[in-house]
Amino acid sequence: MASWHDISRENRLAAGELSRARRWRSSVSRSYYALYAELTGRLLTQGVTLHAARANPSHADLPRMVAGNLAGLDSLGRRRVKRAAERLYRFRVFADYYPGLTVERDESCRALGELHRALIVLGGEGD
Numbered sequence: 001m002a003s004w005h006d007i008s009r010e011n012r013l014a015a016g017e018l019s020r021a022r023r024w025r026s027s028v029s030r031s032y033y034a035l036y037a038e039l040t041g042r043l044l045t046q047g048v049t050l051h052a053a054r055a056n057p058s059h060a061d062l063p064r065m066v067a068g069n070l071a072g073l074d075s076l077g078r079r080r081v082k083r084a085a086e087r088l089y090r091f092r093v094f095a096d097y098y099p100g101l102t103v104e105r106d107e108s109c110r111a112l113g114e115l116h117r118a119l120i121v122l123g124g125e126g127d
Contacts, residue, residue, distance in 0.1 A: 004041025008034050012119075015112060024108040025095040031111035032092035035085055035118050039066055042122070046071050059089055077121050084118035 002010075011034035018027035040056045048069045050057050057065050067082045091111045095103045 004037045004044065008036075008038035008041065011037060012115065015108075015115065019105075019108040019112060022105070024105060025103045027108040028091045028095040028103060028111040031108075031115045032088040035088055035115050036062065038119065038122065038124060039070070039081070039085065043069060062089075072123075073121065080121050081118050084114045084121075088114050088118075 011030045015027045015030035015034055018024075018030060036059070039062060040050075043050065043057065043065055044055075046069065048065060050065075051061065063082045063085045066085055067078050070078050070081065073081065088111060091107065091114075094101050095107070
């Protein structure tokens, strides 16, 4: 059975592979889900109560939950991770739901950079 961390790692690896394959939109989407899964796992491990009807937070609630509940980081670290989650979510929405918007290498690299920086702040795999 996969853990949230395993799901995060798989999405992070997929984001990089998709970027190298020039699948920019999918790379952006996987970058977001890599951070989403990592944060969900950490919040669950810390005993944070998530969405009542399912075992994971809503996308809208995740930044607030990070800012108010993520243990092991100082306030600056929580703000950085919160902002990364917000940015990656916006990137993902644009990539997944706005076919008229251009999503290319630059956007993919920005999303991968956001993910990388957030994982470093979290003390995880940022490579």
